[in-house]
Amino acid sequence: MDPKSFFRRSSVLFLLGSGLAMAACGGGDSAPADTLPAGLDFTVTNVPSLRFDAADYTAPAGEISVGFANEDSVRHSLIIAQDGTKIPNFKLVTGKKGDAVVGTIKLDAGVYQLLCDVPGHQNMKATLTVS
Ligand SMILES: [Cu+2]
Incomplete structure (x- = not known):
């Protein structure tokens, strides 16, 4: 075999090898998402x-x-509060991306606050108007 052709074959093998290594690194999160039932x-x-x-x-x-x-x-x-007081016995938690949970609560008409009580999440606030 002449030296030139040996070099070409080595290069091809090297390229194939690095291609496989890159493919092996391409993972990704493909966990199926839970879905919420209709009509909530x-x-x-x-x-x-x-x-x-x-x-x-x-x-x-x-x-x-x-x-x-x-x-x-x-x-x-998810915590529901009114005038700064949490509604007792109600808290929904989603652990990871794709999680979905359902809860029930009895609320009178009024304006409530929705909160997340995970430390550092005090900016997660919304208003719930019940009528
Ligand atoms: Cu949060």
């Missing part, structure tokens, strides 16, 4: 970064179903 009274979605997807939500008074979904990459909670 209201739904809050966490979006990047550290935000609810709206500033104002509305819901009917009475026993209501609440959906809480996470499109952000960190854990979030």
